[in-house]
Amino acid sequence: MTDHAIFAPRAGLVARGVDWVIRHPRMFTFLMILPIVLWLGIVYIGALIALLMQSFFSIDEFSGVVQHEFTLKTYAELLRPSNFDIIVRTVVMAGSVTLASAVLAFPIAYFAARYAKGKWKALFYIGVMLPLWSSYLVKVYAWKLVLAKEGILNWVFAKLHLTWALDGILSLPVIGGNSLSVSYLGTFIVFVYIWLPYMIIPVxxxxxxxxxxxLEAASDLGATPRQSFRMVLFPLALPGIVAGSIFTFSLTLGDYIIPQIIGSGRLFIGQAVYTQQGTAGNIPLAAAFTVVPIVLMGFYLWGARKMGAFDAL
Incomplete structure (x- = not known):
């Protein structure tokens, strides 16, 4: 009687069905989350499963046809020096970008958290988020012009009579090159610039x-600023740093646009996937390369969860 008093019966099959769902909260909740479950289960997880299956196939070296037979041959190809160098190069770059982003983000985030108030804090958020509002490709190509041999950065070094210092850096065997725009150092700079906001906000x-x-209590007990940072501030801020590193590390692992536009011709994982799937037509090897960041991030997320990083997201 109470239900009928609140929900007067309506004519029509659809109307009655809607009334029945409203009277059953569990069914209403199930129908609300069903599209999300279907999206994750079919489109996202299904695509990952299909990708994983492709990585266990191999390609015939003579005909170029994919052999749909279970084998670990494709994963063994990842251990070849040329392919393994791509993995190591990408992981080292991702780790370096993450570390540099944390070092740069911490003082900025600390100032915003401890001293910025009112409109200054709003200005801080706008300043951090503003680069994210512009096109990703526009920012990368802008840095291509900045880092070029005829770019503004070289002009600044020339005006300061520090061209010798820049030439010395570019002459280094690993990170150098003809100019910053075709060097690992240039790739590193652009990566840090692009992903830095993702580190600042969680920290x-x-x-x-x-x-x-x-912090005041630590000072009153005789702790120096360095001791207060090492024993109080840094341990409490560590979950935020790890949370930010999830973004910087994973995004660097999978990115192929920045190394394609800025940097030397040596491949990163993202470029290897693009090349193997497109030009080379070796889909199993492309899938195997794609599995590498997934596995790395799986272990990384497991460790981040243990450190409570998800609480700072």
Whole structure:
């Protein structure tokens, strides 16, 4: 009687069905999350499973036809020096970008969390988020012009009579090149610039949770600023740093546009996947390359969860 008093029966099959769903909250919740479950289960997870299956196939070296037979031959190809160098190169770059982003983000986030108030904090958020509002490709190509041999950065070094220092850096065997725009150093600079906001925000959120009186108490007990940072501030901010590193590390692992536009001709994992799937037509090897970041990020996320990084997201 109560249900009928609140929900007066309506004519029509659809209307009755809607009324029945409303009267059953569990069914209503199930229908609300069903599209998300179908998307994740079929489109996302299904695509990953199909990708994983492709990686266990191989390609005939003579005909170029994919052999749909279970084998680990494709994964063995990842251990070839040329392919293994691609993996090591990408992981080292991702780790370097993550470390540099954390070092640069921490003082910025600390200032915003401890000293910025009111409109200054709003200005901080706008300043951090503003680069994300512009086109990704526009930013990369802009850096291509900045880092070019005729770019503004070379002009600044020339005006400061520091061209010798830039030439010395570019002459280094691993990170150097003809100019910053065709060197690993240039690739590193652009990676850090593009992904830095993804590190600043989690670190700033983590630092805001650190009670101010806690640092004052450490000082009152005789701790030096360095000791307060090492024993109080850094451990409490570490989950935010790890949370930010999830973004910087994973995005660098999978990116192929920045190394394609800026840097030397040596491939990263993203470029290898693009090349093997497109030009070379070796889909199993492309799938095997794609599995590498998935496995690495799986272990990385497991470690980040243990450190409580997800609480700072």
């Amino acid at each position: 700033q959120a983590s630092l805001e949770r650190v009670p101010g009186p806690l």
